[in-house]
Amino acid sequence: MNIALLIIIVVAIVLAIVGGLNSALSWLLWVALIVGVIALIAFLFRVISGNKRV
Template identity: 70%
Template sequence: MNIVLAIIVVIAIIVAIFSGLNAALSWLLWVAIIVGIIALIAFLFRLVGGRNRV
């Protein structure tokens, strides 16, 4: 019985770690998308602004 309990605890810890990583990766994906959109907007403003480069 103790072995089964230990296996269940180990599986629960592994699932908690992987679900936490999945949530963290999902959050980082959204942050990367938002930062990419901001960079694209800044690039378009520079392109449309037509600053002269010497």
């Protein structure tokens, strides 16, 4: 797994925890969800394109 993708996933988890704990920062939960979905799509694209090369 790419190190940048791993960092994005960790940031998404941290933002989800912070957004869930503080209702005033609930927008961070949406940011975390969006970043997490982008990281998931990037990971799946990497896996799918990697399998076609083999």
